[in-house]
Amino acid sequence: MTVRVPAKVNLQLGVGPIRDDGYHDLVNVFHAVSLFDEVTVATAAAPEVRVQAAPYSRVAVADVPADQSNLxxxxxxxxxxxxxxxxxxxxxxxxxxxxxxxxAGGSADAAAALVACARLWDDRDEPVLGRADLVELGAELGSDVPFAVLGGTAVGVGRGERLTPALTRGTFHWVFATADGGLSTPAVYAECDRLRAEQGTDAEGTPAARVSEPLMTALATGDAKGLGAALANDLEPAALALRPSLGRVLDAGRDLGAVGALVSGSGPTCAFLAEDEEDAADIAEGLDGAGVAAQVLRAYGPVPGAMLV
Ligand code: C5P
Structure with a gap:
């Protein structure tokens, strides 16, 4: 059973106050893009995990746990x-x-495994675990897992796991600049709290995040320029503080004509929105030439969530 599952970029990541359980209340506009992991599952006598780079991809897989701690x-x-x-x-x-x-690569793999194993083991005529159940199960594994099951474009609230699909029109063209060495999501949230404390806002006193209306309008009308201008990530200052070199990457993409540029989620990948496919090709080529990124990838969105192939 093989499932293909997309990556996500956060079009808006609004980080609100910290909750009693240590998580932050979010407004998270997720957008699934056409970079895919493939997860194959088979019934076995003992659990086993193998991780490899996809053909033609240069993803460094050494840091992905190949044991039972894998999501x-x-x-x-x-x-x-x-x-x-x-x-x-x-x-x-x-x-x-x-x-x-x-x-959200790890969350994507978890979502794919949910869909694949449900298909493998839920062999009744009426499946016990439908897509909605898998979205719910995903929330037990991580805040970004439910969206990877769902795909498309969606607004997440709470930890980011309570999802409502968003209305979109057309296709948006993206360029991604990866960096050598990851950033730890908890470390980036902690840095965000620290920066806010430094500015005199404590983590509990932060105002609630709200969905950006200009962003939702740009999505619904397929307006790349409008979307580019509305992209926003509250974790970006923290990611830039932990990895100052990302500032140069964002500037390089803007100089090459990206209509929007931001750090993707907790980073360090930077995402650039192009006005059209041709511009995306130019931005990708320019970023490659500038040598500011480990790897430059192109993708489009929205695409569906975890799906059997
Ligand atoms: O839920 P997940 O395991 O994906 O989150 C990873 C980490 O990101 C959490 O342990 C937490 O430190 C941080 N996080 C947060 N608030 C959220 C989502 C994640 O602080 N809403």
């Missing part, structure tokens, strides 16, 4: 437990999504 392995165990089956999964992951890059 995809946890997803498989969760499905077995929920279905009450006594089965183990051999999981093979082919990665094209940058690792620890702020594009």
């Amino acid at each position: 995809a392995a946890r997803a498989a165990r969760l499905v077995a437990e929920r279905l009450g089956v006594d089965a183990h999964a051999a999981i093979r992951i082919r990665k094209a999504i940058p690792v620890a890059g702020g594009m």
